[in-house]
Amino acid sequence: MSESYKKILSVVSLIPASYVASYGQIADLAGMPNCSRMVSKALKSSNNKSLPWHRVVNSQGKIAFKPGDPLFVLQLNLLQEEGVEFKGKKINLDKHRWQPSLDTLLYKLNY
DNA sequence: CTACTGACTTAAA
DNA sequence: GTTTAAGCCAGTA
Numbered sequence: 001m002s003e004s005y006k007k008i009l010s011v012v013s014l015i016p017a018s019y020v021a022s023y024g025q026i027a028d029l030a031g032m033p034n035c036s037r038m039v040s041k042a043l044k045s046s047n048n049k050s051l052p053w054h055r056v057v058n059s060q061g062k063i064a065f066k067p068g069d070p071l072f073v074l075q076l077n078l079l080q081e082e083g084v085e086f087k088g089k090k091i092n093l094d095k096h097r098w099q100p101s102l103d104t105l106l107y108k109l110n111y
Numbered sequence: 112c113t114a115c116t117g118a119c120t121t122a123a124a
Numbered sequence: 125g126t127t128t129a130a131g132c133c134a135g136t137a
Contacts (some may be wrong), residue, residue, distance in 0.1 A: 023119050027132090034132055036119040041134060043118065056118080063116040071118075087134070116136080124128080 004032065006041040012043070014108055015055040015110055018082040019098040023061045029105065038078075040064070054078040055098070061091040 007030045015021055021029075023036035032038065043053045054075040058064050065072035067089075082087070084096055 002119090004134080007115090024121090027119090034120075034133090036120040037117060037132055038134070047136085053118085058118085069118090107121060114137085117134105120131085122129090124126105 001045070004030075004035075004038060005045065007031070008039050009046055009048065009051060010055065010109060012039075012056060013051055014100060014104060015098050016050050017052075017055075018084055018096065019063075020055045020057050020079070020084060020093070020096050021098045022061075022093075023056060023064075024059055025098075026056060051090065057091060058091075061093040062089050080083040 010027060011026050011029045012021075023039040024034075027033060027035040028040045030039075039056065042053075043056065046053070056064075061074065063072055063075050076086070079091070084091055
């Protein structure tokens with residue numbers, strides 16, 4: 001596994017329950033701007049069961065999967081169990097977006 | 112080697 | 125609201 005993926009996954013692992021981050025946001029925090037597609041790749045290739053992958057949604061606050069997809073339902077359930085509110089298909093990002101403090105990133109990611 | 116594919120994003124029309 | 129188009133880069137064929 002590449003260092004890029006490791007970094008991405010380590011950022012995702014910091015997202016607390018009932019908060020979400022977008023793919024682009026994760027890419028930015030990992031020091032790889034404009035690499036949102038790599039975030040999805042990294043998540044797909046990860047087998048880590050403790051990774052809170054479900055807390056990553058797209059920039060519109062919507063789940064990235066198609067509504068018919070089994071993973072869509074799974075992710076929706078996981079988020080709702082954590083108390084994330086859906087307004088239709090969208091999450092209120094103003095309320096639920098993860099905004100990590102600088103010390104969180106510095107300390108936990110060894111930047 | 113080239114070509115295509117994404118659990119994406121942004122800007123522009 | 126919508127649809128395009130370009131950008132991104134590790135996998136895959």
